[in-house]
Amino acid sequence: MAVKQFDDLTERRLSREDIFKGRVFGVHVDKVRLPDGRSSTREVIDHCDGVAVLALDQENRVYLVRQYRYVFSRVMLELPAGKLEPGETPAEGAARELKEETGIEPEVLFPLGRFIPSCGCFSETLHLFMARDLKLGDQHLDAGEFLNVELLPFDELYHRCMDGEIEDSKTIIAVLKAKELMQRG
16 A cells, blocks of 8 residues: 655645634634645634643542533533633633632642644644642632532543543543543552
8 A cells, every 4th residue: 555655744824814803713714835736725713722620629529610502502511611811821821710610729730731622723722730739719700601610529520521421622631631640640
């Protein structure tokens, strides 16, 4: 079987057209030169980076949020998360979002890495954290934000992710990374 290999896989932008600029994201369309010399079109959704936090208490229970997700017309259970504010580090954003959505302030905020939710069209990168040694307080939801905070044993959350009951990618990835870290000791 012959498999073609390219020395340079880079696509080079020839032109850009801004289509939409909203409060949360923008859309632009680029014409690009492909590695074989032909041209094509790339539709890109520009979105700021975000954070998600797996807050784990002393009894290995995870704080989750249940909220309505309009795009999917249903309520979903997921980790507290949100977008980074301009000039904010991922750790600062993670601590802020956790406090806003759950009222929790962590003593320890451990990075679980980052991932690209959809490399085909979104520019967003999500930074994942595990929070430990939690101090409970009052939540401070943004205007128009409605959610319920729930507590679930980590092992049950892990099984719900593996069984397909939890479908949110940031939650699944953070849970799997945390599980691996906890198994290492």
